[in-house]
Amino acid sequence: AVAARPARRVAARCALELPQGVTTLKPLEDRIFVKVAEVEEKTEGGVLLPSSAQKRPTSGDVVSVGPAPTVTLKQGQTIIYSKFGIGVEELNMGGELYALLRERDVLGTMPRSGATVDDLSEIQPIADRLLVVADGEAKETKGGLLLTGTANEKPATGKVVRAGPGVPKMGEDGKPTNEMEPVPYPAGTKVVYFKYAGSDIKDKDGNTFKLLDAEDILGTYA
Numbered sequence: 011a012v013a014a015r016p017a018r019r020v021a022a023r024c025a026l027e028l029p030q031g032v033t034t035l036k037p038l039e040d041r042i043f044v045k046v047a048e049v050e051e052k053t054e055g056g057v058l059l060p061s062s063a064q065k066r067p068t069s070g071d072v073v074s075v076g077p078a079p080t081v082t083l084k085q086g087q088t089i090i091y092s093k094f095g096i097g098v099e100e101l102n103m104g105g106e107l108y109a110l111l112r113e114r115d116v117l118g119t120m121p122r123s124g125a126t127v128d129d130l131s132e133i134q135p136i137a138d139r140l141l142v143v144a145d146g147e148a149k150e151t152k153g154g155l156l157l158t159g160t161a162n163e164k165p166a167t168g169k170v171v172r173a174g175p176g177v178p179k180m181g182e183d184g185k186p187t188n189e190m191e192p193v194p195y196p197a198g199t200k201v202v203y204f205k206y207a208g209s210d211i212k213d214k215d216g217n218t219f220k221l222l223d224a225e226d227i228l229g230t231y232a
Contacts (some may be wrong), residue, residue, distance in 0.1 A: 025100035025107060032103055037110060040078040044070035044089065046100070046107040047124070068093040070109060071123050080178070080186060081113055082136065088120040090133065090221075092209055117209060117221040118174075130213045135174035138193050138224040142201060142208075143217060144168040166205040167231075168220065170195050193224050202229045 037043045047069045069090045075081050098111045118135040145167045173193040178186035207226035211219045
């Protein structure tokens with residue numbers, strides 16, 4: 011997809027400008043160095059996530075990863091992350107936009123670069139995160155009164171589409187082991203979650219997908 015240049019330039023002005031001539035950056039510890047995907051104004055047939063939605067994630071391709079043994083991501087993978095998350099630093103290098111972030115700030119991966127809204131259901135959450143399709147908003151009250159658009163109750167229930175692989179179990183020495191603690195909410199589980207948790211992504215049909223941490227789940231129901 012072709013980038014919308016005005017949106018791209020606005021993003022770059024907010025980024026840390028690296029010195030002229032710098033062409034590579036080696037991340038330290040568990041940090042990930044990402045080439046940020048170019049942005050389009052329209053989502054239909056365009057890139058996965060619009061830049062105008064400040065609380066929504068954005069996407070990019072992993073250029074390099076830090077040496078920490080806990081890092082699971084690899085060069086070339088396409089990831090999604092919260093652009094305004096704590097610890098996410100945007101960098102302008104050679105006129106291109108990059109991001110430096112910790113792996114824990116990554117929400118999930120996509121099967122290919124240049125993902126579109128048609129690929130939302132293919133998001134693979136990492137660690138103990140979950141991809142949930144949210145239930146629709148309430149259109150009327152229990153008494154039958156219609157709600158206005160601004161008064162519609164924000165959904166806090168949905169169905170798990172896919173769960174991450176889990177996180178390493180901690181050993182008696184307090185260090186992570188090679189054994190994984192799986193996420194206890196498999197695909198198909200109906201969940202109740204903290205109303206304002208996670209990151210929202212809408213597909214072109216208006217369905218809302220949420221990327222949640224396992225700890226955001228308040229309960230399950232049949």
